[in-house]
Amino acid sequence: MVNKQILLVDDDLDILEIFEMSLETLGYSVITATDGELGVEMYKKHKPCMVFSDIKMPKMDGYELFSTIHDLDPQSKIVFFTSNDNKIKTRDAKINGLLDIMHKPVKIKDFNNMIKKYNC
Amino acid sequence: MKIRNSLIILFSIVIIFTVGSISFLVFGVIIASNIDAELEDMTSKLNERGVQLQTLHSRANEDVVFALKNPKFVEYFELPETREGNVFENDVMQFTDNQREIKNDLEQWVFHFQNKFQVDETCLIDSTGQEHLRLVFQDIEVDEFLSSEEMGAPFFTPSFAQEVDEVYVQYPYFSPDSFRWVFAYTSPIVLNDGEKPAFYHFEMPVNIFQDIISIDHGRMYVIDPQEYLIADSAYSYPTKNISEEFEDYFPQSNSILQSTEFEKLQNQIKAKGSGNFQFVDEKGESQYIVFKKLSTFDWILVYQESESLMLSEFQTEYGSVFTTISLISVFVGIVSIIGIIIVSNKITKPIIELRNATKEAEYGTFESNIEIKGANELTELGVSFSKMFSSIKKTIELEKKLAVSEQKLKNERFAAIGELSARIAHDIRNPLNVIQAALENLSYSQNNPKVFEKSIKLCFKSVDRIAHQINNVMDFLRDSEIQSEENHLKEMIDGLISEMKIPDVIKINLPENNVVIQGDKIKLEALFSNLIINAVQKLEKNGIITIRISEKEKNTVQIEIEDNGKSIPDENLEKIFEPLFTTKQTGTGLGLASCKKIVEQHGGSISAKNNPTTFTILLPTGF
Numbered sequence: 001m002v003n004k005q006i007l008l009v010d011d012d013l014d015i016l017e018i019f020e021m022s023l024e025t026l027g028y029s030v031i032t033a034t035d036g037e038l039g040v041e042m043y044k045k046h047k048p049c050m051v052f053s054d055i056k057m058p059k060m061d062g063y064e065l066f067s068t069i070h071d072l073d074p075q076s077k078i079v080f081f082t083s084n085d086n087k088i089k090t091r092d093a094k095i096n097g098l099l100d101i102m103h104k105p106v107k108i109k110d111f112n113n114m115i116k117k118y119n120c
Numbered sequence: 121m122k123i124r125n126s127l128i129i130l131f132s133i134v135i136i137f138t139v140g141s142i143s144f145l146v147f148g149v150i151i152a153s154n155i156d157a158e159l160e161d162m163t164s165k166l167n168e169r170g171v172q173l174q175t176l177h178s179r180a181n182e183d184v185v186f187a188l189k190n191p192k193f194v195e196y197f198e199l200p201e202t203r204e205g206n207v208f209e210n211d212v213m214q215f216t217d218n219q220r221e222i223k224n225d226l227e228q229w230v231f232h233f234q235n236k237f238q239v240d241e242t243c244l245i246d247s248t249g250q251e252h253l254r255l256v257f258q259d260i261e262v263d264e265f266l267s268s269e270e271m272g273a274p275f276f277t278p279s280f281a282q283e284v285d286e287v288y289v290q291y292p293y294f295s296p297d298s299f300r301w302v303f304a305y306t307s308p309i310v311l312n313d314g315e316k317p318a319f320y321h322f323e324m325p326v327n328i329f330q331d332i333i334s335i336d337h338g339r340m341y342v343i344d345p346q347e348y349l350i351a352d353s354a355y356s357y358p359t360k361n362i363s364e365e366f367e368d369y370f371p372q373s374n375s376i377l378q379s380t381e382f383e384k385l386q387n388q389i390k391a392k393g394s395g396n397f398q399f400v401d402e403k404g405e406s407q408y409i410v411f412k413k414l415s416t417f418d419w420i421l422v423y424q425e426s427e428s429l430m431l432s433e434f435q436t437e438y439g440s441v442f443t444t445i446s447l448i449s450v451f452v453g454i455v456s457i458i459g460i461i462i463v464s465n466k467i468t469k470p471i472i473e474l475r476n477a478t479k480e481a482e483y484g485t486f487e488s489n490i491e492i493k494g495a496n497e498l499t500e501l502g503v504s505f506s507k508m509f510s511s512i513k514k515t516i517e518l519e520k521k522l523a524v525s526e527q528k529l530k531n532e533r534f535a536a537i538g539e540l541s542a543r544i545a546h547d548i549r550n551p552l553n554v555i556q557a558a559l560e561n562l563s564y565s566q567n568n569p570k571v572f573e574k575s576i577k578l579c580f581k582s583v584d585r586i587a588h589q590i591n592n593v594m595d596f597l598r599d600s601e602i603q604s605e606e607n608h609l610k611e612m613i614d615g616l617i618s619e620m621k622i623p624d625v626i627k628i629n630l631p632e633n634n635v636v637i638q639g640d641k642i643k644l645e646a647l648f649s650n651l652i653i654n655a656v657q658k659l660e661k662n663g664i665i666t667i668r669i670s671e672k673e674k675n676t677v678q679i680e681i682e683d684n685g686k687s688i689p690d691e692n693l694e695k696i697f698e699p700l701f702t703t704k705q706t707g708t709g710l711g712l713a714s715c716k717k718i719v720e721q722h723g724g725s726i727s728a729k730n731n732p733t734t735f736t737i738l739l740p741t742g743f
Contacts, residue, residue: 012550013660014585018557018578025561025571056546083506083549084542108560 004120005029005048009039009065010081011057022108028115036060036068043069049120052102055082063089064069065074070097077118081106124464131456139449142444150441151431155408156431159396162338162410166423169340170412172332177303177416180324181287183237184307188285188320190229193244193309195253196222197317206250212264223253228256239322240298243269244309246318247280256297279306279319291417292326292350294364301326301362301369326350330357338425345418346371347386376653378402385409389420398427470498474505486513540593547589551582558582581621588653595646596699596714602721604742609669609679610634612641616649626659628652629666631643637678637740643718648679650711651735655683675741676724680734687730696728 006028011018013034020030033039033047037059037067043051051069055062060078069076079100080090090101099118145204159262196202199218207214215223230242234255243253249271254261264331269650270276275290280289302323308316330351333340341352349355355371374383381399388397394412399689401407406427431438465725470492478487486509492502558575565571610631617628637644668680688696695701699713719726 012554013577014554015550018554018561019573021571021574022557022561025568083546102196104549105556108314108557 004050005031005046006115006120007031007033007039007046007048007051008052008081009033009036009041009042009051009053009057009062010034011054015040015054019108019111023111023115026108026112036062036065039065040068040072044072047073050079050115050118051075052079052081055080055085063093066093066098067096079114079118079119122464123468123624127458127460127464131460132453133457135449135453137673139445139452143445146441148443150434150438150716154290154431154434154437155427158425159410162408162423162425163396165335166340166410166412166421167333169333169419169423171416172319173329173342173421174416176324176329176332177289180237180305181289183233184287185285185323186303187233187242188307188309189258190226192222192225192229193318193320196226197246197309197311206246206248211268213252213266213268215263218357227253227255227260230256231260232321234258238324238328240300240302240325241295242320242322243270244318245273245279245321247316249276252318254297275304275306275321275430279321280308280316282306282308282319284310289416292366292370293594294369295364298323298325299362303329325639327357333421335423338423338429339425341373342414343373343389343420343482344370345388345390349373350419359436365390373580377386389422393420396471411488423466443626467498468493470494470502474502477509478506481509481512486510486516515696541650544589544593548586551585554582555579582721586623591646592650592714596717602643604638605641606636607639607641607644608634609644609677612645613648613652613667613669616645618653620649620652622655622656625661626656626663626665631663631667631669631679633669633671635669635671635741637677637739639722639739643721647715647718647737648681650715651681651737654711655681655685659683659685672738677739677741679737679739681731681737682734684732687733688728690730693728693730697726 006023008016008019008023008030009032011034016032016034020032023030030044031048033042034059036053039051040052040060042048050067051065053062053065056063061088062082065081065086069078075095076097077099078097079099080093081104082101083104085101085103090098094101100114102114196219199222200220201207201216226244230253233239234242234257241254241256246252248268251261251266251269251270254266254511264312274293275288278288278290285307287305287307290306292301294300295302302325304321304323306319306321308319309381310316329342333351333353334343335353339352339354341354342348342350348366349372350370352371357369373386379399382401382568385397385399389409389411396408396410397503398406398408398598406426408427408430409422409424411422460596473490473492477490479563480486480488488509489507490502490509492499559578561571561575565575569654610633613631617630622628652665652667655663659665666680666682668678668682669676672678692701697712697716701713716726719737719739722739722742724737726736726737
């Protein structure tokens with residue numbers, strides 16, 4: 001049983017609920033945050049294996065969250081999970097170490113594969 | 121054609137016409153007055169000659185009378201032998217000594233008389249037609265040649281018709297003695313008892329008469345009633361081989377004057393007696409005549425001059441008048457041309473300037489500065505044009521600005537639509553993802569009722585969310601009319617809340633009062649559900665939503681929707697009602713804008729405040 005933690009950051013509660021439920025059913029340990037700031041705190045606190053973050057969020061958006069966490073921990077594994085993104089910013093983030101980007105809607109199956117891909 | 125040139129031509133025509141007419145009139149007047157003056161002159165000369173001619177006759181008459189004053193004439197015929205009758209011998213008249221003595225005296229008397237008075241021939245003829253004495257020029261006729269047949273002479277009988285001192289003038293006749301055409305003047309010798317035994321008779325040649333009317337300026341002539349020229353200054357009457365026939369010696373007026381018009385005039389002349397006429401002769405020359413009837417024989421004295429002759433003495437005057445008029449017209453012409461050039465320049469230069477400005481305007485340039493000097497209509501036109509140009513310029517600039525701002529607006533609108541679409545896409549993607557994930561779960565979680573149930577629940581929620589968003593957008597975009605009806609607010613709100621699937625963690629305090637208002641049911645429902653859902657979505661846990669309805673004065677109802685969640689930042693309290701404004705990363709941002717729209721359509725107002733977060737709606741009841 002895998003119990004490495006996954007951090008989900010998204011301001012949409014329903015998204016968080018369904019994916020938390022689905023991933024836990026698959027056996028993952030999931031922690032959630034509803035905005036970028038909380039996301040950073042959660043990361044500091046729990047040091048999850050992987051972070052899946054939306055981009056458009058209040059207080060701190062996905063790009064900022066990425067750069068903050070990545071500065072804190074260059075080894076951090078961060079994947080964007082978003083409905084739209086800024087191509088240039090995404091490219092820059094990728095250059096700086098963003099692992100990947102998933103565009104909603106994402107199947108649970110694909111989510112699972114992404115986690116496995118990056119060994120979490 | 122250029123304005124200047126047409127003006128020049130026009131003015132030239134006008135000037136030529138004017139000068140021509142004036143000259144024509146002036147000359148006409150001058151000529152007419154000159155002719156009148158000349159006619160007066162001619163008339164006075166005519167009268168002069170007329171008088172002279174009259175004098176001729178009257179002098180002759182006086183001479184006869186004077187001659188007869190010699191008492192010897194009476195004495196001779198008083199002699200008894202004379203009374204007894206003439207005595208002849210061999211056809212020659214015999215005279216007694218007494219008779220001879222007196223006869224000699226008488227002959228001397230007559231001789232001196234003829235010399236003195238230029239008489240051609242004098243006779244003394246008795247009632248039998250016998251000459252008692254005769255002198256021709258200076259010759260005293262001898263007895264043998266004294267004529268006995270004077271009874272046939274034309275003057276014979278008329279002479280005896282005269283009284284003492286009365287003179288009979290005989291119409292010109294050819295004298296067989298002097299071989300000349302002569303006048304005869306006769307007067308009877310009257311004895312104391314009234315008997316007229318004889319008459320005194322002398323002749324005077326007509327050329328004396330003719331010589332009187334000689335004239336070097338023009339032509340004078342005398343016409344008799346038969347239209348023969350008794351005398352004519354322009355005709356040389358023959359002096360040798362003189363014809364005895366009247367018609368041969370005296371020419372007809374027609375043959376000399378040779379004018380058909382003159383023939384017609386003759387009758388008028390005879391009728392009028394005196395006056396003047398003008399006619400045109402066969403050469404086409406204009407002729408003027410003044411005429412007057414003489415007292416003797418109804419002869420008419422005529423003085424004729426051609427018009428050119430009459431005007432000849434005024435040539436210099438005409439010359440100077442003509443020169444003056446020519447100079448004046450040349451001067452006027454020059455001044456006019458200069459004037460026209462100046463004036464037309466004054467007109468055409470501004471017009472050209474305007475034309476240049478409008479030429480630029482053809483290409484859309486309205487920059488030229490039009491300045492027309494002067495203070496006339498063209499200056500005003502120039503000012504008008506300048507104003508027009510600056511107006512156009514401003515309009516163009518305004519149009520440009522408008523176009524720019526319209527483009528900006530379009531761009532903004534496109535941007536807004538883009539933003540809205542992005543938002544809608546974003547807001548639908550999340551719920552769709554939830555539905556997809558939920559369906560995935562359903563397929564392999566039959567054994568996990570909790571997951572199953574939750575997944576289904578989340579599906580429904582997502583569908584609601586999508587529907588809600590789309591409704592928001594459509595409501596906002598649609599501008600439908602209000603369908604007014606009675607609405608019970610408490611009933612409506614209660615109904616809405618019961619339909620909503622509100623999480624249990626949120627408590628709703630339903631309104632206690634009811635107010636009935638006129639309004640669109642569907643819109644009002646949308647309004648309230650929007651606000652309630654916003655509140656619900658905002659509250660995470662342990663939220664309380666309180667809804668209050670109260671009636672205000674002036675038929676207004678107040679609805680308050682209060683939640684104990686986070687405050688709205690103060691700077692946003694008004695902005696939140698603007699379209700596309702949202703602090704949530706989800707949602708189109710149209711919800712509150714739609715609410716405001718609905719409220720305003722009903723004639724009400726909506727506002728937000730904090731502490732606690734409250735949305736306040738004021739609506740007229742419509743009653």
